[in-house]
Amino acid sequence: MEEVKEIQPMPRIGDEAPKFEAMTTMGPISFPEDFKGQWVVFFSHPADFTPVCSTEFLAFAKMKEEFDKRNVQLLGLSIDSNFSHIAWIMNLKEKTGVEISFPIVADVDGKVARLYGMLHPGESSTATVRAVFIIDPNGKIRAIIYYPLSCGRNMKEIVRLIDALQTADKYGVATPANWVSEPQVWEYTEENTKVIVPPPTTYEDAVKRLKEGYECIDWYFCKKSLK
Amino acid sequence: MSQGCISPDGKPAERALELLKLLLEKKKLSDLEIAEILKRPLFQVRSSLRELEKMGFIEKIEGFYGITEKGRRLL
Numbered sequence: 001m002e003e004v005k006e007i008q009p010m011p012r013i014g015d016e017a018p019k020f021e022a023m024t025t026m027g028p029i030s031f032p033e034d035f036k037g038q039w040v041v042f043f044s045h046p047a048d049f050t051p052v053c054s055t056e057f058l059a060f061a062k063m064k065e066e067f068d069k070r071n072v073q074l075l076g077l078s079i080d081s082n083f084s085h086i087a088w089i090m091n092l093k094e095k096t097g098v099e100i101s102f103p104i105v106a107d108v109d110g111k112v113a114r115l116y117g118m119l120h121p122g123e124s125s126t127a128t129v130r131a132v133f134i135i136d137p138n139g140k141i142r143a144i145i146y147y148p149l150s151c152g153r154n155m156k157e158i159v160r161l162i163d164a165l166q167t168a169d170k171y172g173v174a175t176p177a178n179w180v181s182e183p184q185v186w187e188y189t190e191e192n193t194k195v196i197v198p199p200p201t202t203y204e205d206a207v208k209r210l211k212e213g214y215e216c217i218d219w220y221f222c223k224k225s226l227k
Numbered sequence: 228m229s230q231g232c233i234s235p236d237g238k239p240a241e242r243a244l245e246l247l248k249l250l251l252e253k254k255k256l257s258d259l260e261i262a263e264i265l266k267r268p269l270f271q272v273r274s275s276l277r278e279l280e281k282m283g284f285i286e287k288i289e290g291f292y293g294i295t296e297k298g299r300r301l302l
Binding site: 027028030035037073103 | 259268269270271273274275277278
């Protein structure tokens with residue numbers, strides 16, 4: 001008998017952002033209704049208390065001013081509970097001093113993740129990929145980016161994409177390859193060359209991790225240099 | 228969906244009281260004005276307004292929000 005595969009519809013560029021109601025770390029939301037009039041970067045991450053996601057959240061939080069300037073509201077999501085989200089962002093604040101001041105959708109049953117096509121079974125059937133939906137002030141999806149679980153996103157590229165969309169809207173133009181809103185150098189330091197050490201999967205290994213000589217922010221969040 | 232600005236037993240959270248007090252003082256405000264005065268994200272203000280309106284503590288007239296008698300009694 002031929003295997004029947006379930007096909008999940010996925011939102012596409014130009015579609016209205018699918019509606020949902022959910023609890024977030026900043027209270028309940030009705031999406032996209034509550035966000036009308038603002039641009040939204042709605043992004044998924046595989047799971048709380050994972051290292052690559054932690055670097056992304058810290059990077060997003062550090063660029064909050066840049067998003068604010070562009071009338072952009074950040075909105076995160078993963079298949080985790082609200083308590084897990086809260087515990088994680090409190091852990092990040094405690095260990096790094098960085099406040100995650102944008103909401104994170106609690107999607108324990110994966111309903112929102114499926115609605116937005118954030119689950120890619122070939123990559124993982126339980127963890128969302130690194131999806132980014134850029135939604136305009138009228139609630140229309142204007143751009144979509146997907147990254148695999150293993151690669152952290154480039155926040156500067158996301159800001160560049162928002163600038164390009166806003167410029168296209170304002171001036172009725174299109175933007176070429178490598179376009180930027182003003183001349184700039186994307187500066188990267190030695191810190192950007194470091195990689196993530198896969199987090200331990202047992203309690204015993206977690207206890208050992210902090211003594212293994214890596215650069216650790218916490219037991220699940222360690223980096224090393226490949227040089 | 229609740230667990231926002233009103234607890235399941237009907238008690239207002241700090242951010243609901245803050246919003247009701249503001250509407251008591253200013254009489255009528257839009258969602259944008261409230262977000263600006265309270266320095267809270269717009270989506271969060273809209274969520275609180277929806278919840279408070281549903282509970283009958285505030286009302287919306289021609290795009291502006293005002294406190295109701297029920298809302299005044301809460302303060």
